[in-house]
């Protein structure tokens with residue numbers, strides 16, 4: 001059985017120092033591919049290095065709403081250049097966030113527009129972050145011409161009734177082990193409405209940890225309060241197989257097929 005982590009941050013300093021050990025642990029549990037998402041212009045180089053060095057690691061480049069204010073004036077040219085020379089590079093993580101302190105939705109939208117234009121121009125999938133701005137995000141997507149390649153709504157927490165509209169927009173939806181917290185029951189239940197052929201698994205490691213008592217592995221030297229280890233991806237498979245009343249083998253096969261289709265891992 002093989003599994004792919006469709007959204008994580010292996011370049012994060014909390015993981016990078018122990019990356020060899022962490023990925024060996026993952027591989028021993030059948031986790032063999034990772035879409036490593038940048039969050040700011042200053043981590044694009046680290047993401048690129050990991051994608052070159054680690055078999056099964058792939059790169060996504062973008063500006064996360066929390067870090068957009070740090071961007072250089074040349075960020076869009078820089079991003080375009082990366083896409084031009086890396087045919088496998090994808091876009092992410094970017095999106096809209098109204099949950100953060102003092103959100104500037106106008107600036108976030110302008111940055112998102114550039115990512116979407118590049119995704120269309122270079123025919124690449126894009127990974128989107130969204131907190132408390134689901135109608136606005138769908139409106140932005142619908143303003144752009146429909147891209148040939150799909151998009152990933154990572155840690156989808158939007159309203160279940162919006163899922164069909166997202167499916168029509170080409171969306172895939174990834175669930176993280178963080179949704180196993182009892183306070184996230186509503187978000188986890190929403191995934192019952194996601195078509196099986198649009199479901200993906202992610203960890204968002206080192207963030208979005210599962211409940212402490214469910215941790216399968218711990219990041220070396222992590223404080224007790226839990227950095228998320230990418231091996232916790234297995235919890236997505238176990239919980240979704242239970243929720244959907246499917247065998248883990250059958251579900252893993254379908255989710256791998258989905259990841260391959262979205263990211264072009266053929």
Ligand SMILES: [Zn+2]
Pocket residue numbers: 007008009037093204
């Ligand atoms: Zn993330």
